[in-house]
Amino acid sequence: MNNTVLRAENVRMTFDGRDAVKDLSFELGSAERVALLGHNGAGKTTFFKMSLGFLTPTSGRIEVLGAETGSDEARASTAFLPESVAFQKTLTGVEILKYYARLKGENATKAVGLLERVGLAEAGSRRVGTYSKGMRQRLGLAQALIGTPKLVLLDEPTSGLDPISRRNFYDLVTEISGNGATVLLSSHALTEMEARTDRILIMSKGKLVANDTLDHLRTAARLPIRLKVKSKEEPAEQLANRLGGTPVNCRSVEIMCAHEDKIARIAAVTSLGAMIEDIDVHLPSLDDVYKHFSEKADLEDSRGEA
Amino acid sequence: MFQRILTVAQQEVRIGLRNRWILLSVVILSAFSMALALLGSAPAGTLDVSRMTITVASLSSLSVYLVPLIALLLAFDAVAGEIERGTLLLIFSSPMTRSEFLIGKAVGHICVLLFALTLGYGSTALMLAATGGGDPSGFTDFARLIATSTILGFAFLSLGYIVSSLVRQVTTAAAMAIGIWLVLIVLYDLALLGALVADSEGFFASRLFPFALLANPADAFRLFNLSALDANAMVGGMAGVAESLPFPPVAALASIFVFAGAAMSGAILLLKRVSP
Numbered sequence: 160m161n162n163t164v165l166r167a168e169n170v171r172m173t174f175d176g177r178d179a180v181k182d183l184s185f186e187l188g189s190a191e192r193v194a195l196l197g198h199n200g201a202g203k204t205t206f207f208k209m210s211l212g213f214l215t216p217t218s219g220r221i222e223v224l225g226a227e228t229g230s231d232e233a234r235a236s237t238a239f240l241p242e243s244v245a246f247q248k249t250l251t252g253v254e255i256l257k258y259y260a261r262l263k264g265e266n267a268t269k270a271v272g273l274l275e276r277v278g279l280a281e282a283g284s285r286r287v288g289t290y291s292k293g294m295r296q297r298l299g300l301a302q303a304l305i306g307t308p309k310l311v312l313l314d315e316p317t318s319g320l321d322p323i324s325r326r327n328f329y330d331l332v333t334e335i336s337g338n339g340a341t342v343l344l345s346s347h348a349l350t351e352m353e354a355r356t357d358r359i360l361i362m363s364k365g366k367l368v369a370n371d372t373l374d375h376l377r378t379a380a381r382l383p384i385r386l387k388v389k390s391k392e393e394p395a396e397q398l399a400n401r402l403g404g405t406p407v408n409c410r411s412v413e414i415m416c417a418h419e420d421k422i423a424r425i426a427a428v429t430s431l432g433a434m435i436e437d438i439d440v441h442l443p444s445l446d447d448v449y450k451h452f453s454e455k456a457d458l459e460d461s462r463g464e465a
Numbered sequence: 466m467f468q469r470i471l472t473v474a475q476q477e478v479r480i481g482l483r484n485r486w487i488l489l490s491v492v493i494l495s496a497f498s499m500a501l502a503l504l505g506s507a508p509a510g511t512l513d514v515s516r517m518t519i520t521v522a523s524l525s526s527l528s529v530y531l532v533p534l535i536a537l538l539l540a541f542d543a544v545a546g547e548i549e550r551g552t553l554l555l556i557f558s559s560p561m562t563r564s565e566f567l568i569g570k571a572v573g574h575i576c577v578l579l580f581a582l583t584l585g586y587g588s589t590a591l592m593l594a595a596t597g598g599g600d601p602s603g604f605t606d607f608a609r610l611i612a613t614s615t616i617l618g619f620a621f622l623s624l625g626y627i628v629s630s631l632v633r634q635v636t637t638a639a640a641m642a643i644g645i646w647l648v649l650i651v652l653y654d655l656a657l658l659g660a661l662v663a664d665s666e667g668f669f670a671s672r673l674f675p676f677a678l679l680a681n682p683a684d685a686f687r688l689f690n691l692s693a694l695d696a697n698a699m700v701g702g703m704a705g706v707a708e709s710l711p712f713p714p715v716a717a718l719a720s721i722f723v724f725a726g727a728a729m730s731g732a733i734l735l736l737k738r739v740s741p
Contacts, residue, residue, distance in 0.1 A: 211558045213740050231560045239558040244551035249483040250476075261472040262559040302555065 163225075164189050164310050164341040165210065170219035172205055172365075179205045180365045183219070187343060189309070192336045192355065195345040196449050197362035203345040204242065206362075207314050211239055223310060235263075238308035240299045242315045248288030252279055252298050255287060256305070265306040273301040277331060293324035300331060311335055313344035329355045349445040359445070361452045368456040373445060380451040382443035383415040388428050389437040398434070402427060410436075469561050473569025474576065481539075481577040490535050490577075494585025497531065498524050502589045517593050517603025518694055521610050524586060525690035528614045529683045533621040534646055535581065539574045540625020541642040543567070544736060545635045553741035563736045571622055571729065578618040582611045606694060613690055616721050620682040621645075623728030630735035653681050675710050682721045689717040 163186050170183040180202040187193055197203050208214045210221055212229015223233040246255050253271055260270035274283045277297040287295065296316060303311055313332070317325045333355065336342050344356075359376060361369035369376055388411065390398045395406035402424075404414035416424045421440075428438055443451075481487045501523040502516075544567075547553035556566060590607040593599055628641040657677055660669055678684040692714035 208554075208740070211554075213554070213557065234558060234560045237558065239554065241551045241554045244555060246550070246552065247480055249480060254476075254479065258472060258476050259555065259559065262469055262556060262561050264468070264560065 162189055163187070164191075164223070165343070166222045167206075167210075168220050168222075170206075170209065170216045170221055172202070172209060172214060173217040178365050180209070180216075180362075183362075183365075183367050185360060185367060185370050187310070187341050189341055190336050190339050191357050192332060192342045193344075193358045193360060194356040195343060195360045195362065196347075196349060196445075197345070198347070198453070201362040202365040203362060204314055205365075207239070207241075207312050207345070210312060211237065235306075236309040237312065238303040238305070238310070239312045240303045240314065240316055242318065244295075244299050246287045246295065246298065249286060251286055252283040252290070252301075255298065256283075256301055259302045260305045263306055270301075270305045273304050274298075276304070276334075277301045278327070293320050293327075296320060296324070296328065297331075300328070304335065307338075308340055311340050311342045313342065315345055315347065317346060349449055359448075361449060363453040363456040364460065366456060369448075369452040373448065376448050376452070377443055378418060380443065380448050381417065382447050382451055383417060384421050384443065385441040386414040386416065386421075386424060386428065387439040387441070388412050388414065388435060390434055391436045393434055401431065466565060469565050470569040470572060473566060474573035477570055477573025478576050478580075481573070486539070487577055487581055490581035491584045493535075494531060494581055495588045497527055498586055498589040499592060501527060502593055515600045515603045516598035517590065517600060518606050520589065520593060521603070521606040522691065522694055524589070524610055525687055528610065528617065528690075529687050530650060532578070532582070532614045532618045533650055533683060536574070536578060536618040536621035537625045537642040537646055539577060540570075540622045541629050541638040542635055543570045543574075543626050544629040544739065545632055545638040546629070548633050548739070548741055549635050553739075557741050563739075564733045567626060567729075567733050567736055570626070571619065574622050575615060575619055578622075579611070579615050582614050582618075586611055586614075609693060610690060613686060613718065613721075616718070616725065617682055617686045620721055620725035620728060623725050623732055626732035627728060627735060630732055630739055649681055650683050654684065657684075675712070679712070679717060679720045680724075682724045685717040685720045685724075689714050689721075692717075 165187040167183050167185055170180055171178065172180040183202075183206065195203050195206070205214065209216055210223065210228055212227075212233065221228050224236055226232040250258075252274060256270050256274060257267040260267040271283065274280050277300055279294060279297055279301065282290065282294060287298065290298065296319075300313075300316065303313070316332075317328055320328060332342050332344065356373070358372055359369065360367060369379075371379070386404075387407070388398065388402065388404075390410050390412075393410075395408065395410055395412050398410075398412045399406045402412060402414060404412045407413045414424060414428075425438070425440070428435060498520075502520040544553065547556065557563070586607060590599075590604065593603070624645055625638075625642050628645065629638045632638050632641065657674065661674065664670060678688055688710075692710075
């Protein structure tokens with residue numbers, strides 16, 4: 160986090176009198192992996208388009224490496240993968256990659272090497288029309304890696320991909336940030352991102368409602384941890400009497416507890432020793448954290464309006 | 466800058482080859498022109514006009530219909546299609562300007578047209594030469610036809626870019642392109658004809674009519690080509706047109722250039738306002 164790659168300052172974007180993005184301020188440091196979360200219409204794509212200079216903010220400003228968005232300097236160091244991109248079906252992967260390399264003023268032959276990095280080395284000479292969705296998405300990512308972008312913007316890169324393709328995709332993202340590029344990616348698919356991002360931004364109705372690491376957000380949200388305890392023979396009611404919590408079926412009890420009580424509760428469970436067959440600890444998932452923050456923002460909104 | 470224009474142009478030619486667009490245009494152009502050459506050159510013997518020249522006269526009328534159609538069909542997808550596929554976002558997130566992009570498209574499409582016209586009409590010229598109808602001035606006529614058809618194509622390519630930059634849906638752009646073809650190629654002439662019949666001696670027929678021809682690139686194209694053929698009076702069906710014009714025939718050619726340039730500039734200006 161030594162230097163700022165992207166800086167947004169009080170960005171506001173209005174379409175027909177409606178705020179698509181408002182009061183958006185944050186910074187991205189170099190080689191960070193940041194996830195931008197938000198439901199449909201939260202303003203994620205609008206933000207990407209502003210970062211690329213396709214839309215001019217109604218007020219506020221966005222800088223990429225200190226340069227104005229849309230300027231040649233900014234564009235030369237930014238790479239982008241839109242939410243849905245359909246390359247010409249009749250062209251081959253190699254032809255498409257060379258095309259974008261030349262448009263970016265990069266070495267076309269060198270760019271073809273990127274196909275290997277995204278696992279398309281063999282498919283490169285085939286027409287894109289024959290590619291699966293995951294392969295097309297990886298071709299899109301290869302396109303975004305041409306040259307050495309300092310900032311890689313990925314708009315819902317994993318939507319519609321199967322779990323294995325997603326995992327491979329995030330492996331690539333990790334590799335990219337390992338090479339020093341800042342990655343900002345938006346997504347709906349939250350759970351698989353947990354271990355894959357350094358920081359999380361949550362947008363709701365155009366506003367930034369959270370900006371922190373997942374751990375900090377979890378703590379700040381104060382969401383309960385769920386312990387699921389299964390007894391060997393004892394009926395669940397009896398177990399519930401001893402530990403607190405609610406029985407969920409004849410032999411299992413669910414206990415909700417705060418983060419700081421977690422260890423004490425687990426100690427209480429283990430003290431029962433032989434009575435216990437199994438214990439599951441569910442930390443609040445990114446889904447829960449995300450839900451918490453967007454609901455909180457909604458609540459504040461309606462309070463503000465009232 | 467030139468590298469980027471060239472890259473876009475090259476990709477368009479490649480796509481034209483790959484999706485059989487060029488092949489289809491060549492087949493259509495050569496089929497029609499050979500048919501016209503074989504059927505239309507029958508009276509040549511009696512008129513003592515070269516078979517090639519008389520064929521070029523028929524082909525200029527063919528070009529008026531086919532070349533704008535091919536050009537519009539090549540062009541309507543240029544912007545709206547890239548928006549719909551999401552590729553315009555990628556293209557403009559690279560350091561490429563809007564004018565470079567559209568000029569690249571135009572260069573590529575002009576190459577496609579030139580290629581199709583050269584093969585399509587060229588095959589007819591060679592066929593005539595092989596069957597003993599060839600003469601040097603006939604080849605010049607063919608070369609002029611191909612060159613001016615390409616310029617006509619450029620004018621209609623630019624119109625296609627305008628509609629493609631105006632709307633975000635490819636299907637709407639396609640419908641508008643066909644509409645333009647219908648209006649400028651079919652209805653325009655019918656309207657002029659109607660006006661002439663209604664008022665054959667008045668101000669319109671004597672003053673306005675020649676300029677109305679000049680204003681439409683398709684009519685200007687026909688005017689220039691027919692008056693450029695020596696045998697105009699005999700083969701053109703527009704007997705004596707060149708003599709009665711208030712401007713030299715080359716003005717018609719210049720008019721197509723002006724039209725194409727203006728339409729292309731308009732398309733670039735429109736594209737600058739497009740948010741991909």
